[in-house]
Amino acid sequence: MNKTRKMISLFTGIGGFDLAADVLGWDILLQSEIDEFCLQVLKKCFPDVPKYGDINEINAKKYRGNVDVVAGGFPCQPFSNAGLQKGQEDPRFLWPPMYRVIQECRPTWVVAENVLGLISNADGVVFEQVCFDLESEGYEVQPFIVPAAGKDSFQERKRVWVVACLNSFGSKKDKVTSGEHFKAFRQTKKQLPDCTHFESWVQSLRYYSGLDGVVYGIPNWMDRTHALGNAIDPRVAYEFLITIDYLLDVKLKSNE
Numbered sequence: 001m002n003k004t005r006k007m008i009s010l011f012t013g014i015g016g017f018d019l020a021a022d023v024l025g026w027d028i029l030l031q032s033e034i035d036e037f038c039l040q041v042l043k044k045c046f047p048d049v050p051k052y053g054d055i056n057e058i059n060a061k062k063y064r065g066n067v068d069v070v071a072g073g074f075p076c077q078p079f080s081n082a083g084l085q086k087g088q089e090d091p092r093f094l095w096p097p098m099y100r101v102i103q104e105c106r107p108t109w110v111v112a113e114n115v116l117g118l119i120s121n122a123d124g125v126v127f128e129q130v131c132f133d134l135e136s137e138g139y140e141v142q143p144f145i146v147p148a149a150g151k152d153s154f155q156e157r158k159r160v161w162v163v164a165c166l167n168s169f170g171s172k173k174d175k176v177t178s179g180e181h182f183k184a185f186r187q188t189k190k191q192l193p194d195c196t197h198f199e200s201w202v203q204s205l206r207y208y209s210g211l212d213g214v215v216y217g218i219p220n221w222m223d224r225t226h227a228l229g230n231a232i233d234p235r236v237a238y239e240f241l242i243t244i245d246y247l248l249d250v251k252l253k254s255n256e
Contacts, residue, residue: 003252005245008063008105010055010072010098014041016232017071017111020241022046023234029063032072055097060104067105068248069241073113073159073232074098095126099133109244110134110164113232116145118160130162139164146236159232163240 005026009018012031021028032052033039042051052058060067074094095112102110112130119127131141147158 003248005068005248006066007069007071008060008067008101008107009049010070010101011074011094012038012042013073013232014038015045016073016234017237017241018042018046018049019234020238021069021071023238024241024245026069026241026245029067030058032058055094055101058097058101060101063105065106067107069109069111069244070098070102070105070107071111071237071241072098095130095133099130102134103137106137106166108166108248110139110162111237111240111244112162112164113237114160114162116158116160127160134162134164138167140167146239159236161236161240 005021005024006029007017007021007026008029009015009021009031012018012033013035015031018028018031028046028049030050030052031042031046032055033042034053039051039053042049098112118130127143131143134141141162141164144161144163145158146161
C-alpha cells in the first residue's frame with residue numbers, strides 16, 4: 001500500500017493543485033492564499049486544511065523532513081503579456097519567498113507554475129534564476145511547457161511548469177536512478193480518473209469564461225472570473241502529481 005503523500009500548497013488560488021492532490025488521496029499540510037474570495041472557496045472545499053495568508057509569515061521549518069511536494073503557481077503578473085512585465089522589479093514577484101519555504105522544509109519534489117513570459121522576461125534572467133536557486137539547493141530541474149488544451153481544455157493556455165527533484169532521491173540500487181525520473185514525465189500515458197471534481201470545475205470555467213459585460217443575478221461573478229482566470233487547470237496538475245506519486249512509490253519499494 002502506498003504511503004500517503006504530503007504536500008504544501010502555495011499561492012493556492014481556488015485549489016488547482018489541491019484538487020489533483022485530493023483525487024490522489026494526498027494530505028495537504030497547508031494552503032497559502034491572500035485573496036478573500038479564493039479563501040472562501042478553500043474553506044468550503046478544504047475545511048480541515050490549515051490556511052495561511054501572506055507567504056512571508058509561513059515558517060516551514062517545522063515541516064522539514066515531512067514534505068513530499070511543494071507546489072505553487074507564484075504570481076504571474078510580473079511576467080504576463082497583459083501587464084507591464086516588470087519582472088523582479090514588480091512587488092508581486094514572489095518567487096523568493098516560495099524559494100525560502102522550499103529551503104526551510106526541503107521537499108523531495110517541487111512543482112512551480114507560471115506563464116510563458118517567465119522564460120522571455122529580461123532575456124530569460126528570471127527563469128534562469130529560478131532554476132539556479134533550485135539547483136543550488138541540490139535539486140535537479142526540468143522545465144516543461146504544457147498547454148491546458150493538451151488535457152482537453154477549450155483554451156490553449158500554455159504554461160511553464162518547473163519540476164525539481166532532490167538529487168539524493170535516486171541511487172544506484174533504485175529502479176529509478178538519478179535523472180531517469182524525468183523520463184517518466186515525458187513517457188507517462190496515465191489517464192484522468194472519472195471524477196466529478198474535475199467535471200464541475202471545468203464546466204464552471206467554461207461557463208464563466210464566456211460571460212461578457214455586466215452580468216446580473218450572478219453573485220460575486222467578477223471574483224469568480226478573476227479566480228478562474230488565475231487558476232491552474234487541475235487536469236494538467238494531476239499529470240505531474242500522479243507521476244511523482246508513482247516515482248515516490250518506486251523509491252519506497254526499493255528501500256523495503
